[in-house]
Amino acid sequence: MSLERLPGFRNCLIDDEASIQIQLKFLIDESRQRLIQGTLQALVHVSCQRCLKPLAIELADDVKLVLIENEDAIASLDTGWDPWICADHKLELAGLVDEQLMLCMPIVNLHSSGDCLAGVNYNTGAKDGPLDARTESSENPFSVLKALKENNATN
């Protein structure tokens, strides 16, 4: 399914380079309930919430929906099935897929920590000041030791 038909899901993404695969079965069970069962898989790009750079994520979810005519029917649903209200018997499939994809988006999207920090450029100006100071202070103890040794040798 193309992203153009999934406006809500598309809003969660940073570009249109997405691969989305949906498999749905439409069934009627023994108690005449209309069911939609299947799987969603998507490979999409979002922005990392730590470094704001692009992050590829893979989504996968099972779909188990019962079509009901109104909210009153929610109480009598079997556990493990989610209600989908479809009052006029016309199913808007793109809207359904759009919402199911948004539901399986992670709440927080982050690179794995190594990738993320490598991408962030902490510009502290450390090259000029603190780095030089550190080299100097790490050399001093040795030159002092060397001087002491030389003194001992001459004594």
Ligand SMILES: [Zn+2]
């Ligand atoms: Zn990141």
